[in-house]
Amino acid sequence: MALNRDFVGRAYTAPTPYEVSRVKIKEFAAAIGDTNPIYVDRAAAAEAGHPDVIAPPTFPIVFSLAGAGEAFADPELGLNFAMVVHGEQRFEYQRPIYAGDQLVCTSTITEIRSVGRNEFLTVQSDVTTPEGELVCRTYNVIVERGGAA
């Protein structure tokens, strides 16, 4: 089923800021098989000039779609999640993410288009501090296979 184009432009802010913890960064680094001590060892992070352990570049995927999840689950959008695969992803950093950061994430559906038999939906997420400092911006394209058939 074609996705509801009325959703383009809608923005969703996660209900609470995401608190970046050392434990979560450690778990994420272990799950991607990355043994870089800078992700787990504060001394190693300090030696590289960082205030605390740093998050791997793809870490924001953990929280950046929390707000958009509400839209994806909305029956009005018409998304069949069983047919969804990931199309594209990008992370654009203003500064690294550190343990202890409180991050507010606002996700906007910026585009829905058909390509062949598939539906492509783009979400842009602005990740900021509670004070409004932009930390990173993520772009996520999901593909609903067969959605446009």
Add this chain to the structure above:
Amino acid sequence: MAATVKYDEVTAGQEIPAVEYPVHRVDLVKYAGASGDFNPIHWNERFAKSVGLPDVIAHGMFTMAQGGRFVTDWAGDPAAVVDYGVRFSSMVVVPDDDKGAVIRVSGVIEEKLEDKRVVVVLTAKSGDSRVLSRARAVVQLS
């Protein structure tokens, strides 16, 4: 924070040697838990096949993370990666056997930018398939 690679010591066109990253089913279970992406196509063979996939496939983000490892290990500091984007062009099929799959990542410095930044273009393959396309990182060198 600083990359260990110096801008003045790299040239456009320079290759970054390939690294192979093995993937087993357990890695996908761990990644599902750590990322919160519990889509059953990444751990349930019966479900994956019921929606037309050949077998369980790796999370695209797991593959992207291996490309991220490749770049951060080369740069020497994860903070040096200021922009990283990919397109998921093919699936990494992970069979339920002792071998699993392998993601082979290599890179080339495509362009030297201003402010000591470079564009690194990645190639990621699993078997004969290119699993990432337009995989590109902007890295802040020293």
